Amino acid sequence: MEFNADKTLLDLVTQFNETLYQLCFAAPPKTVSDGIWSNQKKGRTPMKSFFPVFELQVLVIFVITQICRTLIKPLRLPLFISQMMAGLILVGSFELAPLESYMTTLFPFGTHDIISTISSIGLVLFIFINGVQMDFNMIKRTGHKAWVISTIGLIAPLLLGLAPLAFFPGKLEKEHEMDIYVSLVSHSLTSFAVVASLLTELKIQNSELGRLALSSALVSDILSIIVAMIAVVVVKTPNGSVMARELFLSFSLVVLIPLIFRPVMFWIIKNTPEGRPVNEGYIYMIIAMVFVMGVFSVKINHEFISGAFILGLSVPEGPPLGSALVKKLKFFGNTFLLPIFVTTAMLRADLKMDYLSTTNLVIGLVVFVTHVVKIISCFIPALFCQMPVNDALTVALIMNTKGIVEVGLFFALHDNGLIGNKTYALMMISVMVIATIVQLSVKFLYDPSRKYAGYQKRNIISLKPNSELRILVTIHKPNHISTSINFLDVCHPTTEHPIIVDALHLIELVGRSLPIFTSHGLQRQSSSTGSHRSYSDNVILAFDIFQHDNPNATSVSTYTAISPPSLMYENVCTLALDKLASMILLPFHQRWSSDGKIESDDKNLRALNCKVLETAPCTVGILVCRASHLRKDSCTKLAMIYLGGTDDQEALCLAKRAIVNPNISMVVYHLVVKHHVAELEDLMVMEEDVLQEVKHAHNVVYKEVFVKDGSDTTSFLRDIVNEHEFFIVGRRHEINAPQTMGLTDWSEFSELGVIADVLSSSDFKSDASILVVQQQLSHKKSTKGLIF
The missing domain is CATH 3.40.50.12370 (Rossmann fold)
Structure with missing residues (x-):
């Protein structure tokens, strides 16, 4: 490995041996440049300063993403696929000799973490917004169909997904045990935000099947959060006493945040005059609390987004407060920063590997079997709930979809060293493949307007005399x-x-x-829609x-x-x-x-x-x-x-x-x-x-x-x-x-x-x-x- 200081944002790079380098940088770092034509004695040239490089990276990512979106629009693929394709194009550009020097200049050593960190704010705001939009009270109103489909669809893959591992040597399991377990658990979970995004793109969230899928995803997401939190605690703290303390802190995070902040949110709504917008000061205080809760989550060994999501659940959905937060954050979070995050997450994927290696085949088989089991475990309960075969299969496919939440999950796991480079690349590819298959399959299987076909003679001229x-x-x-x-x-x-x-x-x-x-x-007076x-x-x-x-x-x-x-x-x-x-x-x-x-x-x-x-x-x-x-x-x-x-x-x-x-x-x-x-x-x-x-x-x-x-x-x-x-x-x-x-x-x-x-x-x-x-x-x- 060799690189020189000119291809980094650092002042000096000295190599001591094959693996050890001395890196020197200015403190404080060079954030802004002195311009192209200014005196360069201080070294603050545009491509040696953080902010100009960041702006140029954002511009290139935006242009490539829009080109990819235009190309795949006729195929009606998920929107985030174009963002991941932009990452693939940029990764491939590093390998092309004519473009390598330009890409090294555009993405010098030391900038990947910067753009990833800044754009991660988009993921945090995306998760928070989806928490705000979730009607948590709907769990109490959800029918037995959603509970049965979501519960069986979560438990069955977790119990049966490990079966393929029995056919491989025990040594392989020990070496790659974490990668395999992550693949199994992550593909068994269902994210409400991902399902809601899919149904919105397909414009069927308001259909009968869409409502059932959203209800099932809501239940599954809550159960998934509980399973994920427990799994994180068990993996990170093998000691029994420490594990008990971490579980207690996790329970406190889930319970205390809504218990403290939800009454505060209702107080804000109560003190907002009818027909008037919520005070901007309250909005900015809540946004600040998103990041405070994220830091608190990290302090108790959970992901940053966990606190943001639970705080989002504490916000009463709909107007005036929920809608004000969504309008305030949606452009900056979902439209601007989130696509950059998805692209930069794809930049980390190391696609140069032996895809036919035993390890990759095992992980691929685990993912495949997990999804097959999950489809079957959602399909059969739906049939027993007297749903048509096509609708039951559609619900099962929707519950198996993957999206931006999974991209953020694998990004965090890779950051924490819980999965390796090869597994990370495979997981990102699996997200793209599964999301594409699900969206195209649902469009083929489900037509929300077909229920009106064959509905004949419902008009005035066919009414009998004196009929109502x-x-x-x-x-x-x-x-x-x-x-x-x-x-x-x-x-x-x-x-x-x-x-x-x-x-x-x-x-x-x-x-x-x-x-x-x-x-x-x-x-009833106690209905959750009482505020409307x-x-x-x-x-x-x-x-x-x-x-x-x-x-x-x-x-x-x-x-x-x-x-x-x-x-x-x-x-x-x-x-x-x-x-x-x-x-x-x-x-x-x-x-x-x-x-x-x-x-x-x-x-x-x-x-x-x-x-x-x-x-x-x-x-x-x-x-x-x-x-x-x-x-x-x-x-x-x-x-x-x-x-x-x-x-x-x-x-x-x-x-x-x-x-x-x-x-x-x-x-x-x-x-x-x-x-x-x-x-x-x-x-x-x-x-x-x-x-x-x-x-x-x-x-x-x-x-x-x-x-x-x-x-x-x-x-x-x-x-x-x-x-x-x-x-x-x-x-x-x-x-x-x-x-x-x-x-x-x-x-x-x-x-x-x-x-x-x-x-x-x-x-x-x-x-x-x-x-x-x-x-x-x-x-x-x-x-x-x-x-x-």
Whole structure:
């Protein structure tokens, strides 16, 4: 081994013999340089100073990581794989003769530990954030499925994983005993943070299977922490009395931190005014305590991250405190420092070895057998819990995934000398391989939308006469409450035509990992979601009043779902499926002020509406409300624009319920094309069905309007738009319908359909509300038109 001082950050390197060197460095060290063009007498050149070298290393790692991420994005591999690939590329660059000198200059001797230490803060913050996001109270609410799967999935591999060692000589076990045991134990454990990251990337954490996997991972993670702490104490302290003392200190770490700090966290929340952010001073004090608890963990012979994780568990998840901490730390920890840590951890891997050596084969066999046993031990209990085979296998694979937590674990074990260089390299490779296999397998096996397939005739037109109408109403913002109740009033619930309403309040998931779904009819005062009840109090009160105002005609149930915006459609569609809803009512994403200007434009809400239109198990209605309020006791002028097709027929059936109300007068405008044979035949068929019934109703005016093309339709709509307070229209019409010819090219919001898009246009300057109706889709069809 030979190296000179120019390839290090040291001032002098003197070799005494083949293995002994004298290293000299400046104290204090040269942190910043004097610049490229400044006087170099002090030796503070850019590549001889810590900070410039660190900045250059970060820049190179970031560029290579982004290139790798772009290349593997079409393969949909885990995000951290690109970070590990960047480490592999940098490791390989040291071996290439043309790049060796550049890499030695970029990563000189003495800088690996610096960048690793600094970036390790990212791992600490990542673990702390995941502790904050964990709903620890969910263990009390977790069903038997999660407990059985997680417990058997943890114990079985630990008991059976040592079986392969019986086939090898005892000498090998003694020489590499620690490496083998580390391989066995680490691959038997399941990390909640890794599972949550996987499900988030696959966007299935809000699905039924995702909830089960998160619950199982939560239980398994807590059990794994207990097993790991006991294992560390047993390995490091063979003396009985010392072991007892270390176990007591470990128990104190797990118990005393939540016992002391959790009441303090609740005091902070209590002293934070409602609707106001948490005081910045409290936030910085908690962040400081993360590192204090880490130092305390090290003092009692545990890893630095143990104290940070347990402190994170002590923080009440969700707003205001949990979400504030997550927002404050997520960019600096997860986005900036954590990728650097993963790459530098990979830089330590020594990939030059004999992969077919007996030791490597034994470790590889231990890892393989452990995962096979763990898959089987999770798969069989899932089957006994009456899960489908594909779902059971998916849960078993998810419980076997590996990720950043394991990278940090092997990094720490290698730092402490518990595993050698070869084992460390094998473990890092195993993390990459297992994570890739699991993610690709889960995507192949599990389709969260398939549960809606084959769910037929759940719409309004198929309801029997005088049957109850089941409507799922979704609420996002306070103004959606009044507009939804206005629509329900238009439907005019009576004892002969009752309406069953399921009101779902959707809240964005912030500061927690586990989605929450609460039925307020079953909610107890002691529920762990009690801190979120105030968000839904107005919804509950408003719909209770609506039910009270319509006795024996309505039945209302209220729910709250806290989930990521991209997965809220799962809550909507699943509840509609469970409650046998005939219609889902969605609010439009734009809101107008009294002077007609757009007051808010929620892109997440628009994405939700489009996704529900695509996957809903029943009819969907989007309510565009521009009027402030429709008075229940006054006459409402309702209009139905009919062109033909299944959606218009569905809208017409809904309008039939409205005309029962004596305070509603309705005009049905049937737009037809003169001398168009197909349209006339459609008219004859409809006259024998729903349209015929509506035409002869006492408070309905039926008008046939002849138009030539889309421009005629626009002119007609402009003439009548201010004559009515409420419009009901179908969303989809024939692609080549002459009535809408040319309008599709100018459509701004495809989810509204052509007619509603014209009516809601700002050019019309109308205060009328519009209900857009789409009959339940056959899932053999596609709604690829919902692109924006």
